[in-house]
Amino acid sequence: MDSIYLDHAATSPMDPRVVDAMLPYFYEQFGNPSSIHHIGRAARQAVDEARAKLAECLHTSPNQLIITSGGTEADNLAVIGYALENESKGKHIITTQIEHHAVGHACAELEQRGFEVTYLPVDEIGRVSVEDVRKALRDDTILITIMYGNNEVGTIQPIKEIGEIVREHQAAFHTDAVQALGTVDINLAELPVDMLSLSAHKINGPKGIGLLYMKKGITARPLLFGGEQERKRRAGTENVAAIVGFKKAMEIAVETANEKRERYLGYSRIFFDTFTKMDINFGLNGDPVERLPHVLNISFPGVQVEALLVALDMANIAASSGSACTAGSLEPSHVLEAMYGNEGKERIFSAVRFSFGITNTEEEIEHAAKEIAKIVKRLQEQQQFIS
Structure with missing residues (x-):
């Protein structure tokens, strides 16, 4: 794909x-x-x-x-x-x-x-x-x-x-x-x-x-x-x-807002269902209900975000570790730090932002979710082995 x-x-x-x-x-x-x-x-x-x-x-x-x-x-x-x-x-x-x-x-x-x-x-x-x-x-x-x-x-x-x-x-x-x-x-x-x-x-x-x-x-x-x-x-x-x-x-944005809202929420459900079925350890960051439907921030405990983003890129999946304005920086997200403090370092440093848009299709979202799950599972198992 x-x-x-x-x-x-x-x-x-x-x-x-x-x-x-x-x-x-x-x-x-x-x-x-x-x-x-x-x-x-x-x-x-x-x-x-x-x-x-x-x-x-x-x-x-x-x-x-x-x-x-x-x-x-x-x-x-x-x-x-x-x-x-x-x-x-x-x-x-x-x-x-x-x-x-x-x-x-x-x-x-x-x-x-x-x-x-x-x-x-x-x-x-x-x-x-x-x-x-x-x-x-x-x-x-x-x-x-x-x-x-x-x-x-x-x-x-x-x-x-x-x-x-x-x-x-x-x-x-x-x-x-x-x-x-x-x-x-x-x-x-x-x-x-x-x-x-x-x-x-x-x-x-x-x-x-x-x-x-x-x-x-x-x-x-x-x-x-x-x-x-x-x-x-x-x-x-x-x-x-x-x-x-x-x-x-x-x-166009005003005319299609309702349709996009439902479609993007559906994409999130595909991610959640796939990760659950493939027995991936993950956690949602942000409000589960009162949130922007196209933004999905997920932490994968036991996974270093840099390694995950590189693996995703090699699989032709483009995602982000946070704000685009801090892309390439190893500094933790100021947003996640404000949410979790010092006690949430593992969650902060394993967080990835997936965000949806008009070019995405249900087929590629399903494919991406499976590929992400495979990569995360491999990285989490490697981390367990090292530990």
Whole structure:
């Protein structure tokens, strides 16, 4: 069987329909949206129409969307941009110990600039306590940033409950929903958040394009300086082709969300059933119910994750040991460390993330599950022999 890609949470292949939608903007309609001539106006129209469709899919208004170069920039603008713009109200920020590095490192940068950051713990399924958020709030808290669904273990956070608490406080509430988009319904007319980050390449769109939803009345200091694009909130000539691709990917993602959710949960069941039948020792990391359906993080006790990933790669199965941003690093996952602490080292160092996407079929998932089970069984037996 050909290579089986089980790392869609790292990045996803572009949908051919997205590519087709983008192609004209590399050739015929290549104008700069800021130009006043007819070629520039055609590009401007494409950007405006794409923004309108993105807003429609998210149930918000177009002028509340800031187009960015991806999820990292969106997170940075929400965290650093908002904090710098609003530091006169206070310099305290609340986040969690399991955030994506785009948020975690942004918070660390703010600490270097004199802000105080509270990093809330999570329980063993990777979920933050709503009560912990409430207790952490102070008069000088200006921002709470908590991810929607975790990119490593898939646990979905109680965003609505936290948002209701924050409504009564001066603090703005930001959520990184990059990994949730595509399998979780995101309705900004109902979701109690002030800012929300998204990225196209997680939903079979192009890399290098994302957006930040910013609720009316919320302001952030620009991180880039130049032209007056994005209503003076984000300078730089618009990436028209990528914006059009994001629009098409978003349309498809919204239309197929329910079907994909059920399909991916079915893939997880195939893994669980196969591992159980083949008598593999394994454990699920993350919430077994409130989780992103395409993310499956499993620990295989007695197996070193590096050896497992190499063996999987040789079997043409692509998976990950955690966040793609730390790929190649031997350092333990900060997410799993927050969940299990020092007592869970074996679980932490034997964890693999499998993540599903549109290219996967039930046939290859069944094949992959059997191959993974064979490899794990061999490695676990070798470890027992050595011990």
